[in-house]
Amino acid sequence: MSDEGAGPVVHAAVLREPAHRVSPQAVPFWRVSALIGDAVLVVAVVVAYVLIPDVPGWTLVLVLLVAAAAIAHVVLMPQIRYRVHRWEVTDTAVHTRSGWIGRETRIAPISRVQTVDSRQGALMRLFGLASITVTTASAAGPITVDCLDADTAREVVARLTAITAATEDDAT
Template structure:
């Protein structure tokens, strides 16, 4: 068999795929002790409730103590591991064109919102966050996925980001509706 007279095979050019880089900035290092204390408060309530239920409820089967101890062990692991993992994963970046975040400690979520879709920029600082000098910003967009939140920024950094986003969005000509 000969390939004489056969049509040449057209191949599509190889186009490199764009690579999404991770956001440039980490959250504040103070996020680690903040997340640890937050987890400790919540987990103490859960373990305490389980222990009280074990003591107060009459005729509890003997195996339930194992369940209470497993809940306590999970709580300790949560308090010890979660803050460091979250700190390594959580990143954020604001540019003149987009807001980019990555978060999670078990699963990962990456969000990118074009600046021209930003509708509001809010900041939040609860009592515990104030104690650690932290604040969070929430960027509401015209997206069904909901707002983008950047948790645990240094309070001064959060103020600067809110001011920058306000200036960038005010300078834009497009309406985010």
């Protein structure tokens, strides 16, 4: 049997993971962030349990499950997220992978980059971290690289700015 007229042969490309991890300081940052959010939730659930009269006995089990889930979130999420989150900027593309339950991989050609922004909230400053956001001409939205060392984030922003300024395409 002949393959003539069958069209072009498509070879499966293997996508490698982005080269760089986020800063190791991301782990304690994510842990403190999760602790703050989860503590608010657990306190609200416990206060509701205590203040609401005639609560059925099974609701104590629900309160304990919420507390156990919060503890697991604070302990497990930062480590898993650190192993997964990766990023890379080359002369041709911005490549990220993120998530801790689900995974998202994004690749944006440099020719599609429109703006490069950095963000450093108060808690991020405390840990010496910053995030960068690369806005592209894409319906999928911007690409964000969270929890880079602040100096690395400044270098990446400067590099992306230089690369995109030298690119002749119009990012549309």
